[in-house]
């Protein structure tokens with residue numbers, strides 16, 4: 001599933017800056033192309049697939065701003081990060097208005113740049129995942145693709161069969177990697193709407209402003225860059241099913257609009273006045289604790305009740321240990337075929353190892369482990385040596401820090417642990433302070449304070465978005 005990221009393009013007329021960006025980003029595993037002028041940049045963009053551009057505002061020849069303009073016009077979806085000599089709020093607004101995705105003022109810390117790039121990379125991955133999902137939207141999901149003999153899995157398949165043919169809304173809850181997408185797909189495939197569109201939207205993948213226009217469409221001129229009228233995905237789903245994945249990540253204002261749509265089926269395009277109406281079935285999913293999200297006012301209780309007509313709760317893999325080996329065999333077959341290998345079985349040692357792991361990443365983690373094992377395996381049987389060292393991983397995650405003593409004071413050790421925990425949680429929640437704070441069960445303010453104390457660069461997400469910052473791409 002993970003397709004390699006295309007290179008990113010650095011445009012800067014200073015050779016030293018080009019070189020240092022190349023090293024910095026190269027060390028993080030990005031592939032980097034660097035050119036010294038906007039003209040050369042445009043030429044390269046026309047030839048190569050690039051996932052984002054980093055440009056200096058001041059360039060010899062065509063300026064960074066003119067360059068940005070050209071890029072906006074020709075490749076409206078390409079994120080551009082602008083580096084400016086100094087930051088003023090006015091300049092920031094100008095840069096963002098001109099269509100840059102983000103900007104950094106010199107001098108900047110390497111982590112700041114890396115965060116910004118990682119955000120673009122993540123967005124690129126999620127958007128291409130959405131495109132990928134769109135492409136296989138016609139593929140059907142069947143019940144027998146949902147593997148597992150645990151009683152809860154039988155009940156789950158039964159419930160899908162009962163509910164699918166009705167028009168009832170469904171809310172699918174469960175930890176990451178438990179199979180929520182499979183369930184949503186099966187609900188559509190087994191419904192009377194199966195011949196109509198199955199539209200899937202990942203609410204976490206799309207910036208807030210863009211999400212509204214993605215869902216409900218926009219009129220021409222609704223915002224800068226809205227060059228043409230665009231129908232919403234809900235219109236595309238007319239007669240079919242719409243699957244709103246990661247629903248808990250939707251902003252409050254958009255939740256209100258969605259609520260109205262769920263209440264009477266009407267909506268208006270962004271910038272439009274005409275009330276439109278469609279007939280779609282709703283399926284929503286989230287891996288977040290929705291009750292907690294309601295309690296902390298991040299998710300509307302009334303919207304929850306509207307969506308929560310039939311609730312599917314997917315059990316984590318650790319609660320259905322009996323399914324681990326069956327799933328492992330299932331993926332073994334799948335990847336043998338895909339990789340043209342003939343590793344036919346799993347050794348006893350490997351089985352034991354699989355059974356004793358807790359699987360925090362659930363079925364997705366198991367799937368990845370088997371895929372990796374198959375790549376590494378040189379015999380005809382998966383040996384335990386081809387599996388990751390789960391114990392080591394668990395120790396690294398938990399007790400390693402507890403065991404570490406040596407000559408350091410307890411405060412220092414605790415600070416190390418705290419730093420590692422915050423970093424790991426940040427990375428897991430895509431550098432969102434809000435989500436990280438939520439996971440760590442402290443306020444956002446308290447999190448910032450701790451990060452400052454620990455000398456962690458606060459992630460720069462969720463700034464008070466200036467107008468046009470997340471303006472949808474035409």
Ligand SMILES: Nc1ncnc2c1ncn2[C@@H]1O[C@H](COP(=O)(O)OP(=O)(O)OP(=O)(O)O)[C@@H](O)[C@H]1O
Pocket residue numbers: 145146147148174175176177178179180181182183286287327363364367
């Ligand atoms: N019961 C199952 N049988 C077979 N494959 C499964 C099962 N559950 C999950 N998978 C596979 O595991 C992977 C992760 O599942 P899925 O994408 O549905 O997870 P998810 O619950 O949507 O997770 P996230 O919250 O992270 O989006 C997929 O490749 C899916 O096909």
Ligand SMILES: [Mg+2]
Pocket residue numbers: 180181245
């Ligand atoms: Mg999912």
